[in-house]
Amino acid sequence: MFSDHxxxxxxxxxxxxxxxxxxxxxxxxxxxxxxxxxxxxxxWPLGRDLDDARAMAALAAEQGVRTVVGLQGRQxxxxxxxxxxxxxxxxGEVLSTTMVGVSVAGGSVVQANAYMLDETNGxxxxxxxxxxxxxxxxxxxxxxxxxxxxSALRRPLMTIEETGEQIMKTAxxxxxxxxxx
Numbered sequence: 126m127f128s129d130h131x132x133x134x135x136x137x138x139x140x141x142x143x144x145x146x147x148x149x150x151x152x153x154x155x156x157x158x159x160x161x162x163x164x165x166x167x168x169w170p171l172g173r174d175l176d177d178a179r180a181m182a183a184l185a186a187e188q189g190v191r192t193v194v195g196l197q198g199r200q201x202x203x204x205x206x207x208x209x210x211x212x213x214x215x216x217g218e219v220l221s222t223t224m225v226g227v228s229v230a231g232g233s234v235v236q237a238n239a240y241m242l243d244e245t246n247g248x249x250x251x252x253x254x255x256x257x258x259x260x261x262x263x264x265x266x267x268x269x270x271x272x273x274x275x276s277a278l279r280r281p282l283m284t285i286e287e288t289g290e291q292i293m294k295t296a297x298x299x300x301x302x303x304x305x306x
Contacts, residue, residue, distance in 0.1 A: 134161040141166060147240065148248030152177045159184045159192075168195040169256055173247030198261030208265045219266055221305045226255035228298040233284040242283055242294040249296040251276070259302065266304070274302040 134142055134157050142158035144151055144167040152172050158165045159181070171194045172178040185192045198204055210216055228250035234242065241249040263269060276297040283294045 134158045134163050139163060144168065147246075149173060149240065149246045152181060155181050155192075156184060159188050159190050162188055162190060164191045166193045166195060169260075170247055170252055173245065177247070196257055196260040198257050199264045201261075204261055204265060211265060219306055221303060222262060222266060223301070223303045224255075224258060224262060226251055226258065226300045226302075228254070228296070232280060232282070233286045236285050236287050239283075239285055239292065242292060242296055244296040246296075249298075251296065251298055251300060255300050255302075262304075266306070269304045271305045272302060273305075274300060276300040 133139065141164045142154070144154045144158070144165060146154065148170050151167055151170075155165050155167050155171075165185070167181075170178075172181060181192075211219065238250075240246050277299045278294065278297050279299050281294050282291055284291050
């Protein structure tokens with residue numbers, strides 16, 4: 126018996142499948158669409174980890190199917206303007222960049238986002254926001270030449286706002302990345 130999404134992606138009048146659910150389900154849905162030979166747009170992050178992403182990329186290549194990972198910073202008019210200023214030499218040569226990312230600003234989250242505290246789910250405020258930011262930075266400045274990065278878990282205990290329950294967080298919540306050009 127096929128699941129609802131497997132039945133949907135096998136329909137002949139569906140050409141493209143957009144995967145915009147929580148990241149822990151991305152691979153399941155992307156794999157079903159790719160197996161059906163459908164083009165796929167998947168929001169960032171693509172998978173829970175590098176193994177998930179590589180497996181989906183391999184399946185897409187095997188099936189000969191077009192795919193896109195949604196990193197929308199590249200589409201923002203302000204980012205295009207910055208890229209134009211840099212390519213025109215308006216700000217001179219960029220020698221290095223440093224970016225610091227922090228996820229949850231306080232010690233609590235709403236219940237709907239509690240899944241983001243578990244690193245095995247692959248989606249949290251740090252991986253999502255910093256992933257988008259790093260892609261935008263890379264898009265504007267070009268490929269990283271020599272990237273140095275470190276991450277840390279600084280708030281291991283979080284409170285669920287609605288219930289007051291305290292749960293352990295395993296996902297990193299701070300990152301520092303420096304690119305030397």
